[in-house]
Amino acid sequence: MVTDIKSGLRDCVQALEARAVMGMLPDRPRLLALGEPTHAEDTLLDVRNDLFRQLVEEGYRTIAIESDCMMGLVVDDYVTTGEGTLDDVMARGFSHPDIGLGASAANRELVRWMRAYNEGRPAGERLRFAGFDGPLEMAAAASPRGALTALHDYLSTHLGPDLLPRTEQKLDHLLGSDDRWTEPAAMFDPARSIGRSAEARELRLLVDDLSALLDSHTPRLIAETSRDGWDRARLYARTATGLLRYHFWMADTSPHRMTWLVSLRDRMMADNLLALAERGPAMVHAHNGHLQRNRSTMWMSGLPVEWWSAGALVSARLGKEYAFLATALGTLRHRGVDAPPPDTVEGLLYALPEQRLLLDAPRLATTLGAEPPAPRVSPYYGYASLDPAQLALSDGIVFIKDVPSMAR
Incomplete structure (x- = not known):
């Protein structure tokens, strides 16, 4: 049986190239998602960069990564128009400093190359960059001020202030100090959140009105500004709406609080990805858990939390226009992850000679049979191994045999 599986594996293996990915998929996806099983490893980002360069030759023009969607506008302005400097863009255009997105040499090389x-x-042929995560960090959520004031300014400039339901001064009064919104203690203590204050409730209604105004005047706004300008205003509206929802549930005291929070984060991601899909083919890069089609699970405060990932939400809407490649690793020795046991999926792949592989995931699932190998148990909490029972829900598997330590 083991011999049959090893023989069948060779039939699933292809070179890790864009053309092989395209040939493996039944349709050309509008969103091609490449997951990673751990963060802060430039080797994985180098693989992403190589694949994106090849996908550009296949007509893809946008790359979206797991970073703050508002901060990503700084990077997009730089790669499209040259606004700013590379050093400044790397400092201001990436979120999640805990995993070093802005300090990453691979991210810097991606921005430089773009x-x-x-x-x-010409503008129509330029590559675009996007962050598709919400303005959320592990310890806090951002104030809605940036997105909300940008939306208000856009509408006031192009429609006139008389149509707007609140003045700029009233908006500033409702927002108050940003420190109230970004209070780190609110992540674990609902009583420290202002998400259910009278001001926050009024802001939620205000954003709803401003979003309705934006949609109602779409023809005029696109004609007077541009499609890109209107798209950016829609991003402001989505972000302000999502942040206010998130802060509302940060103030919740029910047992479902964390389920709401993780679900809302992926909902924000999904909304941003669906908006990018309207613009044209894009490559997406984030953790496997945000891009997979099956329900995501994790333990928080000793309790299981389950939610639908951004990939599951987008796949339900786009169907075959969404494709997902999950990445798995052989070793990550500087994190304590040594060679995988031979009776796991990663162990079977590790026995193959190639350093980097692309595999047809549904075909791999068929090869492994009705009783797939046992899941690999990772000694490092930051590495999520493959779930053998969910292989068929991916379109492909990218396998990297050994990930060396790379100094920042």
């Missing part, structure tokens, strides 16, 4: 590629090209 700017060089765009130099001298």
Whole structure:
């Protein structure tokens, strides 16, 4: 049986190239998602960069990563127009400093290459960059001020202030000090959140009115600004709405509080991805858990939390126009992850000679049979191993045999 599986594995293996990915999929996806099983490893980002460069030759023009959608606008402005400097963009254009997105050499190289590629090209041919995560960190959520005031300014400038339900001064009064919104203690103590204050409730109604105004005047706004300008205003509206929802549930005291919070984060991700899909083919990169089609699970405060990931939400809407490649690793020795046991999926793949592989996931699931191997148990909490029972829900598996330590 083991011999049959090893023989069948060879039939599933392809070179890790964009053309092989396209040939493996039944349709050209509008969103091609590449997951990673752990963060803060430039080797994985180098693989992402290589694949994106090849996908550009296949007509893809946008890359979206698991970073703050508002901060990502700084990067997009730089790669499309040259606004700012590379050092400044790396400092201000990436979130999640705990995993070093802005300090990553691979992220820096991606931004540099995209700017060089765009130099001298007409607007319609330029590459675009997007963050698709909400303005959320592990310890706090951002104030809605940035997104809400940007939306208010856009509508006031192009429609006139008389149509707006609140003045800029009233908006500033309702928002108050940003410190009230970003209070770190609120992540674990609902009583420290202002998400259910009278001001926060009024802001939720205000954002709803401003969003309705934005949608109602779509023809005029696109004609007077541009499709990109209107799209950016929609991003402001989505972000302000999502943040106010998130803060509302940070103030919740029920047992479902954390389920709401993780669900809302992925909902924000999904909404941003669906908006990007309207613009044209895009490559997406984030943790496997945010991009997979099956329900995501984790333990928080000793309790299980389950929710639908951004990938599951987007896949339900886009169908075959969404494709997901899950990445798995052989070793991550500097994190204590040594060679996988031979009776796991990763162990079977590790026995193959290639350093990097692409595998047809549904075909791999069929090869492994009705009783798949046992899941690999990772000694490092930051590495999520493959779930053998869910292989068929991925379109492909990217396997990287050994990930070396890379100094920041």
